[in-house]
Amino acid sequence: MSSDSAPRHQSRERALTLLYEADLKGEPPTDVLAALPVAPDPYVTTLVTAVGERQEQIDDLVATAAIGWDLDRMAVVDRNVLRLATAELLVCGDVPTAVILNEAVDLASAFSTDDSGRFVNGVLATVSTRVRPPTDA
Secondary structure: OOOOHHHHHHHHHHHHHHHHHHHHHOOOHHHHHHOOOOOOOHHHHHHHHHHHHHHHHHHHHHHHHOOOOOHHHOOHHHHHHHHHHHHHHHHOOOOOHHHHHHHHHHHHHHHOOOOHHHHHHHHHHHHHHHHOOOOOO
């Protein structure tokens, strides 16, 4: 485990809470971020900003991969974990795909329903192959 794994995990948790807040308030994630009295750590800012700037693209990727599920029918936490992980897949090329998927499953399992981890894993497996196609070794 790298020395920054715990801080990155904490950053993902914080980003998830901000995305959840934005979703419930019906506000852009960047507005929620801008309203904070103290700026969060840079990784939180990167993730929340990426979701805010690319939400249409991210939601399209998630909706296409979540066959049979409309975004508005998903659990709020699941939807935002999927947005967070998809944004990380798109903008954080230095983070391995497996790490992003594992972290997303951990967040969904910790903060949502018993079935959320499997659901998030299935959707992100599809999203990740579209965003980061596997390379032949």
